[in-house]
Amino acid sequence: MQGKKIGIIGSGSWATAMIKMLCENDQDKHIFWWIRKEEDAEYIQQFKHNPTYLSGVSVDLSITTIDTNAKNVVVNSDIVILNTPAAYLKDALRGVTKEDFKDKIVVSAIKGIIPKDNLIIGEFLEQHYAVDIERICVVGGPCHAEEVALGKLSYLTFGCKNLDSAALVASFLSSRVIKTILSEDILGIEFGAVLKNIYALAGGICHGLGYGDNFQAVLVSNAIREMRRFVAKVDGDTSRDVNTSAYLGDLLVTAYSQFSRNRTFGNMIGKGYSVQSAQLEMNMVAEGYYASACIQEYAEKYAVELPICDAVYQILYQHQPASKIIQALSEKLT
Numbered sequence: 001m002q003g004k005k006i007g008i009i010g011s012g013s014w015a016t017a018m019i020k021m022l023c024e025n026d027q028d029k030h031i032f033w034w035i036r037k038e039e040d041a042e043y044i045q046q047f048k049h050n051p052t053y054l055s056g057v058s059v060d061l062s063i064t065t066i067d068t069n070a071k072n073v074v075v076n077s078d079i080v081i082l083n084t085p086a087a088y089l090k091d092a093l094r095g096v097t098k099e100d101f102k103d104k105i106v107v108s109a110i111k112g113i114i115p116k117d118n119l120i121i122g123e124f125l126e127q128h129y130a131v132d133i134e135r136i137c138v139v140g141g142p143c144h145a146e147e148v149a150l151g152k153l154s155y156l157t158f159g160c161k162n163l164d165s166a167a168l169v170a171s172f173l174s175s176r177v178i179k180t181i182l183s184e185d186i187l188g189i190e191f192g193a194v195l196k197n198i199y200a201l202a203g204g205i206c207h208g209l210g211y212g213d214n215f216q217a218v219l220v221s222n223a224i225r226e227m228r229r230f231v232a233k234v235d236g237d238t239s240r241d242v243n244t245s246a247y248l249g250d251l252l253v254t255a256y257s258q259f260s261r262n263r264t265f266g267n268m269i270g271k272g273y274s275v276q277s278a279q280l281e282m283n284m285v286a287e288g289y290y291a292s293a294c295i296q297e298y299a300e301k302y303a304v305e306l307p308i309c310d311a312v313y314q315i316l317y318q319h320q321p322a323s324k325i326i327q328a329l330s331e332k333l334t
Contacts, residue, residue, distance in 0.1 A: 019031065025175055115293070142249040159183045166183070195223075198288045199223035228242045
């Protein structure tokens with residue numbers, strides 16, 4: 001087996017989109033793909049397609065090994081890409097040890113936060129698996145899995161304290177239709193990805209309530225300023241440019257795109273669905289739901305005002321009427 005060995009932990013739409021990127025990239029490599037369900041693994045091995053997500057993506061089995069054991073995937077890989085919903089990551093990694101991650105580059109393609117632990121993925125990897133910060137890479141940017149599957153031009157930002165590691169990971173995912181950007185701002189990219197899901201959920205709630213494009217534009221304008229204020233408070237960096245694709249770009253696509261699961265979830269809440277009924281209706285996880293509760297704790301810890309995040313939290317977790325809360329929020333926006 002020649003070249004780098006790359007593992008993917010996750011079998012949803014975003015993981016499947018990354019499999020497509022890896023298979024179409026011309027770098028020498030072998031892919032180890034963790035599939036949660038045995039029946040899905042058997043289907044992929046027989047038909048070369050994920051039966052549940054992005055079924056139009058063809059899997060090149062000559063360079064891809066399918067495995068239902070996450071430990072095998074981690075142990076056999078030089079680069080491990082984590083690509084599950086944040087709420088399911090701990091379960092996916094059950095049985096994997098600190099030693100299994102030793103000397104590997106670990107990539108988070110998860111745009112979420114670990115519930116209960118209340119940790120972004122980089123922090124989780126450092127604290128639970130002793131992964132050195134120089135070996136942690138995060139993937140951000142506006143890049144819906146559905147558009148990747150359709151071959152639409154997309155941009156990914158790779159954040160790592162070690163830019164050589166970021167460049168190495170990027171080299172295996174770049175292609176004619178996937179452009180890559182390097183950054184050292186790992187913390188900012190992670191928190192930006194978490195927050196934009198909450199803001200997209202807010203946008204969906206407003207759409208479900210009947211607010212129009214004019215209001216949505218003001219909401220997003222306030223959201224990017226709220227994001228900048230929060231991240232600067234967390235790490236003290238006031239020079240961060242949030243108008244780049246990893247921040248503003250990702251916020252825009254998540255807030256407006258038909259493919260945004262967070263906007264879709266919010267839209268259902270705005271139309272009167274309960275949280276439970278909205279979750280049952282959707283086939284995918286809306287990361288903004290879990291992030292909403294977690295970010296409240298960060299806001300209290302760092303004493304930062306987050307009016308939009310507060311409004312979403314009140315609607316989702318305090319069961320306040322969406323119409324009343326958004327009306328009150330509208331008086332605070334500028």
